Amino acid sequence: MKESLKPGIRYEHKFTVPKSKTVPALYPESDEFLAMPEVFATGFLVGFLEWACIKAINPYLDWPLEQTVGTHINVSHEAATPAGLEVTATVELVAVEGRKLVFTVEAHDGIDLISRGQHERFIINKEKFDAKIGKKTGNT
Numbered sequence: 001m002k003e004s005l006k007p008g009i010r011y012e013h014k015f016t017v018p019k020s021k022t023v024p025a026l027y028p029e030s031d032e033f034l035a036m037p038e039v040f041a042t043g044f045l046v047g048f049l050e051w052a053c054i055k056a057i058n059p060y061l062d063w064p065l066e067q068t069v070g071t072h073i074n075v076s077h078e079a080a081t082p083a084g085l086e087v088t089a090t091v092e093l094v095a096v097e098g099r100k101l102v103f104t105v106e107a108h109d110g111i112d113l114i115s116r117g118q119h120e121r122f123i124i125n126k127e128k129f130d131a132k133i134g135k136k137t138g139n140t
Contacts, residue, residue: 001099001123002060009093011056015048017109019083040081045115046073049105052089053119057101061123068101068121069129075117081109091119099123 019025022038050070057068081087087109095102099122107115 001062001066005057005060005093005096005101007094007096009056009060011052011091013048013052013055013089013091014086015051015089016086017081017083022083037080038083040083040085040087040109040114042077045077045087045107046075048087049073049075049089049091049107049115049119050121052091053093053101053103053105053121056091056103057093057121065126066123067126067129068123070119071100071122072120073117075105075115075119077115079109079112079114081112081114085109085111087114 017040019038021040021044023036023041024034024038026041026043027033050073054068061067087107089105089107091103091105093101094104101121101123103119103121105115105117105119106113
């Protein structure tokens, strides 16, 4: 992690929602999800917010040796967004506590505020992380 990784880093990320990121696509194995409206799924919204946070701080890491993993998410999903609309995430790094990073996050679909909240990520060493996962799966 570079010394320049400090609170105050802001980033804006845009994405046009395809049908493949709507509720029925979240778990196509689920009859319940398949019957639901084709709007931006909360699960995909969370991933989009994580993506924006990753993009915000990667220039401040020794990427790809250093990466971040999500450890906590506390966000609202306040409005439905149909496929075809562009969503914009605005994120800000508000705290650096050792390897723990805390962000405020917000997303808008051009019509409504669709999400706001907080997200935490943790800086990892990719090789060490992969080795630990390898032990769990027996692939050491």
